[in-house]
Amino acid sequence: MEHWLELARGPLFAFTFLVMGLGLARHVLLQVHGLVTRKGQRLRQAPWRRIASSTLSWAVPVGHLDRSTLVMTTASFLFHIGAVVVPVFLAAHVALWSGFLGVSLPALGEGAADLLTALTIVCVLVLVAYRLMTPRARALTRASDYGVLGLVLVPFLSGFLAAHPTLNPLPWSWMMLLHILSAELLLLAIPFTKLAHVVLFPFDRLSEVHWQLRPGAGDRVAAALYGEEAHV
DSSP: OHHHHHHIIIIIHHHHHHHHHHHHHHHHHHHHHHHHHHSHHHHHHSOHHHHHHHHHHHHSGGGGOOGGGHHHHHHHHHHHHHHHHHHHHSHHHHHHHHHHHOOOOOOOOHHHHHHHHHHHHHHHHHHHHHHHHOHHHHHHOOHHHHHHHHHHHHHHHHHHHHHOTTTOSSOHHHHHHHHHHHHHHHHHHGGGSGGGHHHHHHHHTOHHHHOOOOTTHHHHHHHHHHOGGGGO
């Protein structure tokens, strides 16, 4: 078992991390290239101060909370915090970054790491329940959306159980192998799923640059959606 753990921690981790890094870099380069080559004039005239303010406001979306979706929005916000902070700043992961990338980062305390991990697990479950129980959300949810939440849940849950032997139903080595492999599967999935918004989020806020409807396009869209009566 130790051999499999070393393989997962070493060459396999290096491979999956490289795929994730190259995949996300490709997304960013394509976005930048598209903006520069197709929207050069719009970029020069874009209201950058308003765009930056909007981006920051959505990064901490307190001002955008809606009472009708308060639980879902809060769970989503807390989920994103845990999904980023724990993998990067967990003490065991910090040692991994230091050995693999030569980067030294501050580490979370054990209590803070446990709290954020448990909170992320609960938020994933809340988001799944919301999508299943709310008709509007259920209608918009695809199987891949549940798959993405599952990809995040497994490494968090297995890591939490591996760190707490009294709660762990499996031998530590088996649970740790599950944790590492599921985390590496998540790394591989990031560039190919909606998780890529970890780097694409700033570009999503550039709607004033991206969206340019031709004259009359609104009428044509309305007619396609609602028929000729849309012109009446």
